[in-house]
Amino acid sequence: MRRLVGILLVTLLVLATSWCLAAVNNPEWWQKAAEPYKGVVIRGISESTPPSKAMVEVAAPEFEKLTGIKVEFEVTSWDEMYNKSIQDLQSGAGIYDFIYVEQDIIYAYLAQNWLTSLNSFIDNPSITHPEFDLPDFTSFINYFKDANENIYGIPFEAFLKSYIYRTDLFNDPGIQAAFKAKYGYDLAVPTTWEQYTDIAKFFTEYGKEKGVELYGHIAQAKTHPCVAYEMVETIWPAWGVYNWGINLEKMRASVENGGTLNSEQAKKAFRWYVDMLQYAPPGVRTYTWDETGAVFGAGKIAQGIIYLENLGWIAGDPTRSAVIDKIAVALPPTAPGVMDEAKAGKGYIGYYDGGSLGIPHSAKNKEAAWLFIQWCMRKEWQGEFAKMATRVVRTSTFDDPLVKELDAKTGGYFTMLKDSGYLFAGAPALPMHRPLNEVYLKWISKAVAGEISPEDALDSLAKEVDQLMEDLGY
Amino acid sequence: MKEDKKQVWGLIAPALFIMILIGVIPVLYIIYLSAFKYNVFAKVPMRYAGFDNFRKLVFDPDFLKSLRLGLTFVALCCGIELPLGLFIANLLTLNFKGKGIFRTILTLPLAMAPITIGSMWVLITNPDFGPVPFLFRKIGIEYNMGISANQAFFTTILVDLWHWTPFVVLTFMAGLSSLPNQPYEAALVDGATRWQTFRYVTIPLLKPVILTTLFIRIMDTFRVFDEVWMLTSGGPGTATRYVSIHLVRLVLQSMEYGYSSAMSLFLLYLTIIICFFLLTFISSSREAA
Known part of the structure; x- marks a missing residue:
């Protein structure tokens, strides 16, 4: 009997070892x-x-x-x-x-x-490794x-930072009818910022009416580098303001010096961003990138633009997510002309992180x-x-x-990552990225907190970025 | 005599060496850096700037605002913690049921790391699910630290009071227990009321302890960081960007080593001046006592 158990154990050990090695191609090479x-x-x-x-x-x-x-x-x-x-x-x-x-x-x-x-x-x-395959x-x-x-x-x-939405809400016939009655067009994935705003407003009001915790928008608006990243990576590109609003040839940001950081379009986008916070949960100004994923996963958000590295657990971890099988992703909304520019390789619609x-x-x-x-x-x-x-x-x-x-x-x-990934872009070549982010954070968070208007914030920001570039020798 | 001196130097040499290594050399290095424009990410990382960094300090609205905020924070925290601590310490001289438990609970925050306290208060004050905003909402007040600059500012003060008042209570209790009995007996014979005894006997006798505690708390609150960093990160906007937070952001995020060295030196100078006046005051009050 003892011998039989021994043989069984050895067999199991051999099987386990071979299983482990099977998960690795060519283990001998690694060793x-x-x-x-x-x-x-x-x-x-x-x-x-x-x-x-x-x-x-x-x-x-x-x-x-x-x-x-x-x-x-x-x-x-x-x-x-x-x-x-x-x-x-x-x-x-x-x-x-x-x-x-x-x-x-x-x-x-x-x-x-x-x-x-x-x-x-x-x-x-x-x-x-011979199969490294660059x-x-x-x-x-x-x-x-x-x-x-x-x-x-x-x-x-x-991964992409892109649009995510609740399919259960978007496909609900009652909600679809209510939306159409209110806005005169079908509830669908928004392709423009105006549509996005309507949907955000609709779901926030819907949540209030129904007494459920549901909001139509999410943002990472804490006084933290994340708020600056959200503007430069996500919002401004989709509104047609690229490369952090900086002219990469002149390394200057203000309109006077060839940049677009305090352009009318940049100001319009920033004003929109600040105004939209009213449709997000009350704590939105305490959210970083972590909380945006967590709050969406908790089922409190109907739509938003988040870092999609969170998708794995949002879509598949029942211990953390309340929206399994209720989500889908899409390209973010864009301002007129931005999508064409991205397709032509002259711009981008969001962040490839x-x-x-x-x-x-x-x-x-x-x-x-x-x-x-x-x-x-x-x-x-x-x-x-x-x-x-x-x-x-x-x-x-x-x-x-x-x-x-x-x-x-x-x-x-x-599929979106594979087919449409080219529409997104990583950060521009800015070697002074870190001190730059701090300056962006300062002025953007001031406007988000209401200390200063978004328009004034961008004028000051552009001026300070120009000065910083000069100080750093660019 | 010479042998004795040698022995003394031999004995203090290790301590002196460590002090120079970790105290004096970094300060000298900061003094050196303060004379340069030095940002790691600059095309020319380091160039001599003389006193430019110090000149810049005077005209830097962000620094001046953070300094003003920092000093207001110091004034409010110390201004509340000391009277409150003295009041509680006096209460604890009385005998009442549950005094031991009360004293133990009171001192618990002191055993906690500031970063833990910051995290704990983040949860307590979270606008979405925290109990504090929930209770305020029940009485019709919207409490949201992400939106209201005033609420954020006063919450940081509240957290500091919660954390450090027990320390003040402990020092005052130690002070009160060491006071002589004779002045109290004399006051009793003279028919002084409780308030008069407290005002004219306890306070003057306790003055050195009060000033020493104030001295410690001023230095502590001036360099407050962990709790505020966890709680608000200096926001919303710049509402709680105290000078210590401003400095850390400048060093770690902006990598402005030259300018932040000048700022550190200025703050060191300011702290030394405040401490000098307080120490002079403490010495004179001790002599008077």
Whole structure:
């Protein structure tokens, strides 16, 4: 009997091991490549986002188990992540072996030569997996290249900030009839800001009338960098004000100096943004990007524009979401002409957000870190990774059965990402991004709080941006 | 004698070395940086600016506003915490049932980290589901820190009172328990009322303790950060952007190392001046006592 149990246990162990190895293509290669670094501890830092959590909770433990390289991966708040990364990069202390390089900060890091070019690693077959397949990455990887096509970061997250709405409410015949009676046209996904405003107003009033907690709009309006990002990434582009309102050739923002930051269109859009807060929940001015996802997931919002990295849990986690099978996504509304400009490549309608893992110039275990970066982006894990974190960085991931299944559940998000992703854009090349954001935050939050009118805020902001650019030598 | 001196220097050398390393050198470095225009993200990161950064301070409306807000915060917090603390400390000299429990509960906030207190109050005052806005709404008052600058400002004061009044109570209780009995006996013989005894005996005797507590609280409230950062991040707008918050944003977000060094030095100077006057006052009151 004892012998039988023993045989059974050994069989189970063999099966379990082979199952584990089956989830990894060519495990022997990983073990061999990692052999010289066995026992090494690599340290990394990232923002506490769903993709980072997936890497910490799933990818890192598996990597450790297979290679013997220990991963200490810190996920923390956005500001803390930047403070720690920049201090390490600036001092050259070499605390981190890999860091989160967000798309909008890459220009600042490159200008300071803070990152290691990954080309020499990619060209080295002893530490680059034969199936790494660089051309398989979506065009998002181009944001992490310098002018000479050197790569400084491998994307691990890429997603859109776009329109999301409640299908159960939009398809309700009673609501549809009430909307048509009030506004004279059918309730549908808005394509203009006027339609969006009508829908926002309608649902907020509907919530009040019915005594339910339902609002027609959501925003990240806290006195926090997020409010500035919302304007420059989402609102202004869809109103036709691109590149943060900055003329990238002259590096000036005011209309007088060739920018568009205090243009009539920018002011109109900003006035609209401030006015619309009345249709959002009372606490909207305390919301950051975290709360917008959470409040939508709680079922309190009929429509809004949010970071769609949250879609995974909103669409599929019953412990957190009250709107499973009740949501769909679409392109955001735009001002007249903006969509045509985006299609022609002369503008963009919203933000293609994301980040990569890069290796600091001062990292002490660069090769081991490179192995881990590849591990997180290996093809066979991308479907599961997308399921956990609603992100796609490889074109082949779109064909993964898990992603196809998720596409239906998220109301066509992955199809939209694949087919219409080109209409969105990452942040412009502004190496002074961080101090710039602080100036935007100051004036935008003043207007959001009612200390100053949106129009006056933009005049002051444009003036201060010009001055900052001059002070910084641009 | 020479041997003794050597021994003394040998004994204090480690402490002195650490103090220089973590106290003096950073200050010297800040003095050095304050003479430069230094932003990490500038095309030319560092260039000599002389006293330009200090000149800029005088004309910087954002800095002046944050300084004014910070000083108002200090004045209101200290102005309420000290009388309130003295009142509670006096109450605790009386014997009543449940005094021990009351005293324990009172001191609990002191055991909590400021960042935890900030997070806790964020939940309590959350406009969507917090109990405070809910209760205010019940009596017809709209309480929303995201919208009302005044509400945000007074909430930060309230949180500071909640957190630090127990500290004031403790110091006053220690002070009260160490007062001599004779002046009280004399006041009793002279037929003084309770108020007169408090006004003419307790307050003068407690003056050094009051001033020392004030001294500590001024320094603490002037550099308040964690609770306010968690609660409002300086908003709405700039309503609670106290000087400490303004400085942190300037260093960590704007990376204006030169200008923020000048600002730090100015604030250090201001704190030293305030402390100097208070210490002089404390010394003279001690001599008078």
